[in-house]
Amino acid sequence: MKKIAAGLAAALLVVTLVGPSDGYAKKTSVAEIDKQLKKLQQEVQTAKAAQEKAESRNQEAQHYKNKTTLNLQNVLEQIEQVKGEMKTTSGKIASTEESLNVTAAELDEAEARVASREKLLESRVRLMYTDGAVSYLDVLLSSKSFADFLDRADSLKMIVDQDQDLLVQHKVDKQTVIVKKQELEGQYAQAKQLYTNLESQRSVLKEREAQRQELIAYYDKEIQDTDDISEEQNAKLVQLASERSALEVQKDKIKAEEAARRAAAAKAEAARRAAAAAARAKEAASASSSSSSSSSSSSEYVGGSGPFLMPVGQARISSPFGPRTHPVTGEVGKMHTGVDFAVPQGTSIHAADSGTVIIAEWWSGYGNCVIIDHGGGVWTLYGHIREGGIKVREGEKVERGQVIAESGSTGRSTGPHLHFEVRIDQKAVNPMPYL
Known part of the structure; x- marks a missing residue:
């Protein structure tokens, strides 16, 4: 009887632990x-x-x-x-x-x-x-x-x-x-x-x-x-x-x-x-x-702690966030959705915080571009990367401060610099308070 009771207890335990898989089958x-x-x-x-x-x-x-x-x-x-x-x-x-x-x-x-x-x-x-x-x-x-x-x-x-x-x-x-x-x-x-x-x-x-x-x-x-x-x-x-x-x-x-x-x-x-x-x-x-x-081990993704890192260290701001006259098209009042850091060609670009790479390729006027999702609807964008300068791939997890690219002048650009954006729920905001 003890053997039968033990067998039933083990079966119930298996059903209890494995049972949710039927419900999961209905999920994506x-x-x-x-x-x-x-x-x-x-x-x-x-x-x-x-x-x-x-x-x-x-x-x-x-x-x-x-x-x-x-x-x-x-x-x-x-x-x-x-x-x-x-x-x-x-x-x-x-x-x-x-x-x-x-x-x-x-x-x-x-x-x-x-x-x-x-x-x-x-x-x-x-x-x-x-x-x-x-x-x-x-x-x-x-x-x-x-x-x-x-x-x-x-x-x-x-x-x-x-x-x-x-x-x-x-x-x-x-x-x-x-x-x-x-x-x-x-x-x-x-x-x-x-x-x-x-x-x-x-x-x-x-x-x-x-x-x-x-x-x-x-x-x-x-x-x-x-x-x-x-x-x-x-x-x-x-x-x-x-x-x-x-x-x-x-x-x-x-x-x-x-x-x-x-x-x-x-x-x-x-x-x-x-x-x-x-x-x-x-x-x-x-x-x-x-x-x-x-015991089983578990890993937990740790996001950034505090403000973002400067993506290129100390650099001169050649064009701030906000309306401006576009340097290529000459359009007056065109919204500049990020901050331009004037740096030489090939300068290392660092991830402002830990996250997942969702874009790592040519992207419209940004030229070669990397976008990192930091969770909570927060993204950072790095534009005008030089040819062959992207060092990460889509889906890759990156750490805060990791080298992700090298600066260049691809896309709509008048010279080597880094165009850096912070986006909250896809909307561009002034990056300076986050740096």
């Missing part, structure tokens, strides 16, 4: 968590691909915006140059118009002189026609004396010379005025044509200016849209990292529970064997008590 298993983690990883890759595509579009739009802005500046300079030339040409037109007015007056005077000479010549011709054809020889032969002959010869010479002079002056005056007028009219027409050409050129340049302004507005919208996409994907990545961290914690807990259950089962098996041995021998009770008194 490690395999299911791994399946969820794999799905999350696929979502992370999709989000990263979208973010990288947005970043590429952003950089391309920024490039073309800069190029178009430079082109616009050239167009504006050309417009100013054409405006100056138009002003000079307008002055030339006014000056030519004034000269044309003066020449018109001179032409009127010349034409008046020509008209008066023509009247004189016409009167002389009419006189000769009325009196009949009188030859110069007849005038000379009709002289009454030699002195009269000489006087008549001088008079005839003066008349001939005067007629010739009138004809020459008539031709010269008229030709001079005509040439001058033609020259001024040519200059005026040329200046007017030049002004028309400049006006047309200015119109074309104004159209180019409007086109460049439209392009710049388009690229500004493209930059804003891709920034919004990048921020949206960044928030999604943070959320996914949080979910992954929670699943990893749950996975570790399940593993610990499984280990505890296996230990309990082993302990129950040992108790069963001890009870059976006690049934076979009267001294089994003390042997069973001695056997069941074996």
